[in-house]
Amino acid sequence: MRRLSSHYMLGAKVLQGWTDVREQEIRLMVRDIHVASNRGLPVAVPDMLSCSLANIMSQMALSMRVFMPEEDPELSNRFKHIVEELLELARLFNVGDFIPAVAFMDLQGIEGRMRRAHDKFDRFLDEMIERHTATAHDRVGKPDFLDMLMAGGCDGDYSDDQSLSPMNIKGLLLDLFIAGTDTASSTIEWALSELMLNPRILSRAREEMDRTIGRDRLLRESDLPNLPYLRAVWKETLRKHPSTPLIPRLAAKNCQVEGYDIPRGTRLTVNVWAIGRDPEAWEDPLVFLPERFLGGGKGSEIGPWGTDFELIPFGAGRRVCAGMRLGMVLVEYVVGTLVHAFKWRMLPVAAVEAAEVNMEERFGLTLQKAVPLSAITSPRLFPSAYEKS
Known part of the structure; x- marks a missing residue:
């Protein structure tokens, strides 16, 4: 499944081919914000x-937009x-996870609630797959990711005991939708919050984009390599607010780490959140400072690709996040677009002229943010610029 995901949806060449889809969806978002x-x-x-x-994920996986607010405004909220x-x-x-003898009792009702939530998502995916199947004639000769999953792989080479069941396919789609929406959304929300809280940084990011792009058009993905300060902003966001703060791992064999013996089969949890705020790894770790990632800064050679252990928001090694490339492109592109296209201020609260960013x-x-932005x-x-969106 990882090979299929990389080959048909998350590989570098495939992502490049979906640039127009991402830009179109972001233009639609800008239009709605402008209204x-x-x-x-x-x-x-x-x-x-x-x-x-x-909608970006669904077009890449299903060749269709899942949410069309003008037709079904409640569907987006239901998904979220x-x-x-x-x-x-x-x-x-969950007590049952640590005391297996009582797991069948579901003392806290967590497993029952989880089954009901999965049933809701299962019905949601059934609706999407039915709509996808109904438009199969439009994709003759141009199969999408779901078509390949249902056909049995990129070469149709799955044996009977390896074939993907409908449950396998829906499980993969569940992972893709959650990883592609919730994690990217929370990172973008944190970046926007930090910029609103730090006017100097916000001003510098805008100056860079105004100088490079101007103010007569929206940001394009092709502009991103020319915006080093914007890239430093999202790197700093990933450092201070990693979308996945705790990454679980299982020891495949007996090993020793920092003098500690780790037996095979031990469950380990890597605290990515703590690493990003470790004063031994980062100077003034609680300060939002994108400059640390620019030339001359201590972090200028550090990237989030899993090779520098000071910054591993996507994990590292063989189990590094398969959607890392897509996540980085989405965060940088959407943050840049929102900052470049609009001024942002908090809603007034009572007699206060402007509320603080929580x-x-x-x-x-x-x-996640405790109080949504x-x-x-x-x-x-x-x-x-908005008329073209």
């Missing part, structure tokens, strides 16, 4: 991101709530 800004309406950042990123429920349940302490964390399988936007580009 909201003209009406003085607040933007619920997590909901907005969830809808756009899920299912994902949130699954992640919330997965992080809970940076409290809510731990789970993914690192909601803000008022206003356009900062020339009107023609």
